[in-house]
Amino acid sequence: MFGSTDSYTVPTTSTHCEPEQQATDMSCSKCEKKYKACIDNINERNTLHMDVAQSILFHLRKETRQTFKEKLLKKVCSLRNSRGGILVIHVTGRDQKFGPSLDRFDEVENDLSNMIEDDTPFCENYTRYWIDGCQGVESGAGHRYTDYILLHVSGSGSISTRDFNTYMPRYGSIIRPKARELAGVLTRVSTETKPHEENNVNKQEIKVKGREKKRLLSGYKSRDVQFKRLRLTDSQKKTETNDGNNIREQNINNITNKVMDRLSDYVTAFTKLTEGGAIYYGIEEEKGQEKERKKATRSQTGDGPPTHHYVVNGILMSPDMHEVVKANIMTDITENMLWHNEQGDKYGEDEINNLVEISFHSTSEAEVETAVGTAAGEEDTYVIEVRVKGNFRGIAFTSKTGPCADRLDDKKDTIAVDIKDWEKRIKLLQTNSPAQPVTSSPQAGQ
Template identity: 40%
Template sequence: METPGPSTDEPPAKIHKSEVINPEVSTETNKCKCELNVPGINKINEKNILYMHVEGDTFYAKKKDKKLKTELNEKFKTELLQKVCCLRNSNGGLLVTHVVDRDAGFGRNLDRFDQRFEIDLNNMIEDDSPYWMNYRRRWLQPTEKGEYQDYILLYVKGSSSVSTQAFNTYMPNDGSIERPKAREIAEYMSKFHKASDTKNDSKIGGDEFKEGDTLPYYENRDLQFKRLDQGVLQCSQGKDLPTDKAAVEKILALRLYDYITAFTKLEQGGVIYFGVEEQKTEPPRENAEGHPTYHYKVRGLSLTENDKLQIKTDLLTNIKQNMLWVDDKGNTLKEEDVARKVEITFHSTKEDDTSYVIEVVVPQQYAGMVFTEKKGPFAWRLSRTGDKKKIIPVDLAKWQDRVKMMLTCEKCKKGARQSVEQQQQQQQPQQK
């Protein structure tokens, strides 16, 4: 049974052949001086060893330091996941984390480490093989005096195809949009997708938006409602901004990019209406077992003609400049063409045309893949120049090829079978 640990002399699979990709975009991995001070690290048989620091407060900060703890956690999480992804795409290896200024009043339990990272680490297992076959963590062995060293060792197994820290694209469910699994992305990319000529039938007629009225519709995979009124803007971080700027900031914060990537995968696209409030109605007390119901009430945003023009311009500019659209042939869509893939319309909710619902629609499926980040998916690998190591992004075209390999790669199929077998064993009743 294969588990992550010290490397063997087994030659890497052909799919892992070392390549230097985009060397101009890199992160130095040897700025950390821990490798000079870690006792016994030279005895560990691993070709790829990366190092990083983490403040002890990340794990052990008091409750009163909640803001600090959150900031440290996010920074640590981003760096750790990037380096793990890099090791997975470089035949595996070891990540050494130096816990700086660890509070000796706390024990050596690694539950907090596991709670923070197990889900994210599991998400980077592209072949669905079990977690324990891909990772193993422990404290560095104690010294001769029996004192533990403040270093966490995380052994990482190499990927069977390509590991991805963040796909930066979403899949539509009926009640939500979700981070896809690697094999879902592979399945979607393996199919030929053609831009549909069918008109999106979830769009609502502009004359149906009357201030205070309840709409006779409900949310689904291609129809979403979001509250956006003066009250929302006053409570947002952009409350001191002009109305048009605050509205754009809030719309982007409501995951506009995420929804666009999900809608582009649907045959008829999808639409979001900003300016419709979701109101929950609890069941009557005598019917306590009933589920709450939701109604969608029109609450438009007060806008001038200039506000409308500026909001539309700024939203399209953000979509063009910050998102990546790649067609089914691997070509990046030009910014002027991206602007034609998303339509923005304002629907008046009052007779005096002072209040509006903002409609953002993806009118049809996109024949390709759309990402929330201009850099595309976040996938990393290790590049070596002499004794120097750099973390560099995996080239997008190679990432796409390797993702598609998941459907044919024997190692990937084996991992998927093992995952299914494990799930079946867990579902079987326990023998008494």
């Protein structure tokens, strides 16, 4: 939980926000004077404020609260990267019949904790409470609480990050990294293996040929191997009633979109592995039959319980679609991701194309020729493999802007931290060297 401290005392006279603004706005035009009055006796180098309607903070749907949370975390991140400070949050339209509980506000604790890069205790970095004495009402314990929440934010020792936009591999999943893990990635000594040469130790060989009858794989998921189901929905299959060209184009788009869903997340995770990694589309976990389930609860898909085997279903497509699908996927990887080398310089398109390979594996017993020797419209089932080559040196991000880290400029406006400055400060976590406040001004990713 948040730490506690003595409350600040603030003036008791103020105006209220307009009702229509309470429901639609997080920036009430009437809050500026009240905010200044409330912080007159707060001696902090950096003091920011924001507004949120009580209905958004405590009652409305998750999507609306997400917008508030994103704005909150951006301000907190900018304070941490500017020697710390105070964030005053005006809860507009507060119904004084409701008590002082801040349980719903405290749901952001995990996100705030993720911005503590040096593993110091949460209570040493954040303190929150209602500001005492401003439009307050007496609580049962005789204390006063108000419509202003004060969040005290301590400064970062290196660099705080809202979203790293890169992932770390685990055996069963990929996860958000810790700052110290990324420090290790950015400072690790390259092995004697040549760049992008794969380490074949304990590497699985995934064979899909001859699996057109949905035979089982002997392989399994690991930190460098992932399997993904890829099926067209009923609505997408309706394109079969249209003309041939339209069917082909829509199927290409459907396959491309399904492959690209979270692909960049896995790609960034595989770059952290010396051996690289691969994700296979068209392979899924086998489900048991109805009679095998007995008392098992039916899943939403109507399948039985998992058998813990993986089965090759493949994706129905014609050979002439391969190059188009491959080009679409590589375009997304080169244009929408950011790749940096060890020196913090951007990789070019040709260099990225040399880091990622896309292959199409037929599930048929016999070899399937390319469109040159096979009718362009002849379809077969394929497994799509996206492989990241091994011993990548540098760091890859899911977004072309790189990590999300903010700071305050001289005018107290929130701006992005320059990515090279971010990388330099992340590396300090390996040496535990103290960092000076962030002062560079270029936008991240440039």
